[in-house]
Amino acid sequence: MTDAQTQTNGAQPQTSGETRRAANAEQPGAKKNVKWAESPTLGLMETLYLPAIASGIGTTIRRMFVRNETRQYPEVEPIMPANYRGVHRLNRDSQGRVKCVACFLCQTACPANCISIEAAAAPKDDPAWQDRDKFPEKFEIDELRCIYCGMCEQACPVDAIELTSIYDLTGATREEMMFDKEKLLEVFDITSTTGKDPVRTTSGKLGPASEFVEPQATQLRS
Numbered sequence: 730m731t732d733a734q735t736q737t738n739g740a741q742p743q744t745s746g747e748t749r750r751a752a753n754a755e756q757p758g759a760k761k762n763v764k765w766a767e768s769p770t771l772g773l774m775e776t777l778y779l780p781a782i783a784s785g786i787g788t789t790i791r792r793m794f795v796r797n798e799t800r801q802y803p804e805v806e807p808i809m810p811a812n813y814r815g816v817h818r819l820n821r822d823s824q825g826r827v828k829c830v831a832c833f834l835c836q837t838a839c840p841a842n843c844i845s846i847e848a849a850a851a852p853k854d855d856p857a858w859q860d861r862d863k864f865p866e867k868f869e870i871d872e873l874r875c876i877y878c879g880m881c882e883q884a885c886p887v888d889a890i891e892l893t894s895i896y897d898l899t900g901a902t903r904e905e906m907m908f909d910k911e912k913l914l915e916v917f918d919i920t921s922t923t924g925k926d927p928v929r930t931t932s933g934k935l936g937p938a939s940e941f942v943e944p945q946a947t948q949l950r951s
């Protein structure tokens with residue numbers, strides 16, 4: 730039923746938001762589980778943006794008396810948060826092979842659709858591959874499209890894909906930002922000796938990112 734129909738039927742006039750909310754409230758479990766947020770009512774002052782303008786001027790005046798700080802980047806590198814999620818890496822196993830078993834879970838979980846995998850059967854005639862059924866023949870991540878959410882590393886059953894603390898990712902072309910398997914393995918080779926990575930886990934042991942996130946999660950629950 731449209732808003733116009735609601736009014737002609739003699740009911741109280743409703744905004745489209747109220748109509749939608751009323752319809753949603755009839756869904757099973759909605760009253761118990763959903764807390765509806767009401768739109769704020771704007772007075773004359775808010776309509777004229779006066780409080781927002783005053784607040785902006787206040788911020789400008791406050792900043793005039795604060796000492797400016799110039800950061801000497803890139804000579805002095807910034808200290809990144811413990812849970813910063815940067816460039817991906819593909820881990821190697823103890824034999825130096827790509828740890829990924831080409832299960833496609835990361836590709837399925839990725840909300841940005843930026844992982845592309847082509848699986849191949851493990852070479853069974855090679856004794857080094859007797860314990861594996863598949864491996865990724867191609868593995869590509871579009872680092873420009875990625876939103877660094879970390880869902881790929883959470884989905885991976887063997888901790889093969891992880892995000893690292895590398896933040897200064899640049900490229901002159903889009904092609905340079907497409908990280909293939911070799912490039913991702915190279916990131917592993919570089920970051921496995923820094924001591925800062927992986928950000929999330931190391932062989933089942935929780936890393937600094939999880940230690941950082943946990944207190945916040947507790948605060949949210951309380």
Ligand code: SF4
Binds near residue numbers: 844870874
């Ligand atoms: S970090 Fe998120 S967006 Fe980026 S590849 Fe992983 S799942 Fe996709």
Ligand code: SF4
Binds near residue numbers: 830890
């Ligand atoms: S990186 Fe992990 S989740 Fe992605 S295909 Fe390989 S094993 Fe599966």
